Amino acid sequence: MSTMREQIIDTTSTLLEAQGYHATGLNQILAESGAPKGSLYYYFPQGKEELTAAAVEQSGKITAERIRAGLATFEDATEAIQSFVHTIAYHVEASGFSSGGPLMIVAMETVNSSERLNNACREAYGLLLDAFQEKLVMNGQTEARATQLATFIISAIEGGTILSRVHHSGNPLRQVAEEIGLFLQSVCKG
Amino acid sequence: MSTMREQIIDTTSTLLEAQGYHATGLNQILAESGAPKGSLYYYFPQGKEELTAAAVEQSGKITAERIRAGLATFEDATEAIQSFVHTIAYHVEASGFSSGGPLMIVAMETVNSSERLNNACREAYGLLLDAFQEKLVMNGQTEARATQLATFIISAIEGGTILSRVHHSGNPLRQVAEEIGLFLQSVCKG
DNA sequence: GTCTATACGGTGATAGAC
DNA sequence: GTCTATCACCGTATAGAC
Numbered sequence: 159m160s161t162m163r164e165q166i167i168d169t170t171s172t173l174l175e176a177q178g179y180h181a182t183g184l185n186q187i188l189a190e191s192g193a194p195k196g197s198l199y200y201y202f203p204q205g206k207e208e209l210t211a212a213a214v215e216q217s218g219k220i221t222a223e224r225i226r227a228g229l230a231t232f233e234d235a236t237e238a239i240q241s242f243v244h245t246i247a248y249h250v251e252a253s254g255f256s257s258g259g260p261l262m263i264v265a266m267e268t269v270n271s272s273e274r275l276n277n278a279c280r281e282a283y284g285l286l287l288d289a290f291q292e293k294l295v296m297n298g299q300t301e302a303r304a305t306q307l308a309t310f311i312i313s314a315i316e317g318g319t320i321l322s323r324v325h326h327s328g329n330p331l332r333q334v335a336e337e338i339g340l341f342l343q344s345v346c347k348g
Numbered sequence: 349m350s351t352m353r354e355q356i357i358d359t360t361s362t363l364l365e366a367q368g369y370h371a372t373g374l375n376q377i378l379a380e381s382g383a384p385k386g387s388l389y390y391y392f393p394q395g396k397e398e399l400t401a402a403a404v405e406q407s408g409k410i411t412a413e414r415i416r417a418g419l420a421t422f423e424d425a426t427e428a429i430q431s432f433v434h435t436i437a438y439h440v441e442a443s444g445f446s447s448g449g450p451l452m453i454v455a456m457e458t459v460n461s462s463e464r465l466n467n468a469c470r471e472a473y474g475l476l477l478d479a480f481q482e483k484l485v486m487n488g489q490t491e492a493r494a495t496q497l498a499t500f501i502i503s504a505i506e507g508g509t510i511l512s513r514v515h516h517s518g519n520p521l522r523q524v525a526e527e528i529g530l531f532l533q534s535v536c537k538g
Numbered sequence: 539g540t541c542t543a544t545a546c547g548g549t550g551a552t553a554g555a556c
Numbered sequence: 557g558t559c560t561a562t563c564a565c566c567g568t569a570t571a572g573a574c
Contacts, residue, residue: 162557178457180370184550195551196558205550255459262510263456267368269445269513280514309520310527313507320452320506321499323459324470330499337500337531344534352539373567385569386540395568545570552563 163201166191170213174260179210179267179275210264211278217259218282225289235297236346239290240339243315247322247331255323262316286312297346307345314338353391356381360403364450369400369457369465400454401468407449408472415479425487426536429480430529433505437512437521445513452506476502487536497535504528 169191173182184206188195202209228245232238250257265279287308294304318334359381363372374396378385392399418435422428440447455469477498484494508524 176460178368178370180368181457181461183548185548194558194560196560199551200557265510265514266453266456267371269516270366271371276514283511283514306523306527309508309511309523310504313511313520313524314500314504315507316510317503317506317508318499320455321473321503324455324466324473330503333496333499334503337496340535341527341531345530370567374569375566384540384542386542389569390539539574541572541574543571543573545568547567547569549566550564553561554559555561556557556559 162193162197166193166198166201166209167213167216169193170209171217171260172256174210174213174264175258176256178263207272207274210260211274213260214264214275214278214282217261218278218285221259221261221282222285222289225286226292229289229293235293235299236339236342238293239311239342240335243318243335243338244332246315246319247328247335250319250322250331251328255326257323258316258319262319283312299346307342311338352383352387356383356388356391356399357403357406359383360399361407361450362446364400364403364454365448366446368453369450397462397464400450400458401464403450404454404465404468404472407451408468408475411449411451411472412475412479415476416482419479419483425483425489426529426532428483429501429532430525433508433525433528434522436505436509437518437525440509440512440521441518445516447513448506448509452509473502489536497532501528 166187170182170187173187173190184195184198187193187209188198198209199205202212225242228242229235229238232241246258261279261282264275265283268275268279287305290308290311291301291304294307295301299307314334314337315331318331321330322328356377360372360377363377363380374385374388377383377399378388388399389395392402415432418432419425419428422431436448451469451472454465455473458465458469477495480498480501481491481494484497485491489497504524504527505521508521511520512518
């Protein structure tokens with residue numbers, strides 16, 4: 159349908175990812191997306207908050223899809239997840255350390271100031287968790303165990319992404335990938 | 349010395365922690381610290397950036413100290429670290445999910461916009477890493493191995509903190525604590 | 539060292555013509 | 557659906573009296 163609406167969301171995602179929520183102005187979004195201010199409020203009557211919620215929601219779905227696709231390249235969950243984290247390390251470097259979509263930074267910036275965005279982020283993280291959890295269940299873990307493992311894995315990835323961005327290097331994420339591999343190996347044996 | 353300067357830094361740390369860098373205004377810092385605007389620019393001639401750098405620097409030192417103190421309560425590194433992460437989970441809940449000092453959010457918000465703050469955050473993370481690394485070396489790990497393990501542990505904690513804040517629950521961090529415990533147990537055996 | 543007043547830019551948002 | 561003009565507000569920063 160309206161490609162303008164999607165263009166606005168995509169530009170918003172990119173800017174949020176690189177700058178964060180409060181540093182990203184509507185004017186900048188308008189300028190970079192080529193959209194007129196009039197139509198932004200036509201598509202998103204509730205302004206910045208609604209637009210950001212849409213960006214987070216879309217980002218959650220896309221990221222979950224990428225996780226599923228990435229994990230599908232190996233049958234073994236340990237191999238698949240370790241390899242996937244290495245892929246993230248590469249992408250963080252390739253993107254100039256902008257990395258991982260708007261989710262993490264929007265989540266941090268808005269936990270205490272917007273219930274709507276907090277909910278959007280919580281649901282998005284839920285989608286990511288499901289993607290990892292499924293793979294672990296397919297490899298023989300119980301649902302409950304897989305959920306806890308997925309929480310741990312996502313935590314390590316998010317934290318590793320922060321360190322990689324701060325250090326302007328994919329290495330922290332690569333170290334995380336190695337350790338997650340070791341960990342899953344020992345877990346899947348036992 | 350000047351207690352006013354420290355008061356300003358402390359207030360800044362608290363606000364940064366809860367709201368982030370771009371959402372925290374100088375006016376708010378002044379109002380809550382009781383400091384006059386005139387004296388803010390007297391103590392921090394370079395304004396917000398300098399003040400934030402000071403807050404991050406102080407927060408790094410204090411947090412590293414807390415880590416050392418926390419890890420000292422158990423001789424065994426695995427027990428010590430697992431217990432410490434549980435403590436963090438408790439603090440995140442008790443603080444109304446404000447958690448962990450200004451470091452993580454300032455790091456995320458300013459990676460691409462301020463070299464000075466990026467450096468301050470990198471150094472602060474270095475201090476935290478040292479604190480974990482030492483404990484692991486004391487428990488028989490090689491320096492290199494301990495460094496990589498510490499990177500992994502910090503990553504998991506930072507990521508777990510995000511999830512705990514987003515979910516308004518200490519549980520994600522508690523799950524991280526459990527898995528880190530399992531992991532270190534298997535690592536320290538082999 | 540501290541206080542007040544102020545400058546100037548950018549913010550999100552709205553109104554109304556087209 | 558789109559564009560322009562304009563709004564009130566808040567951000568950081570500065571100047572100058574005290």
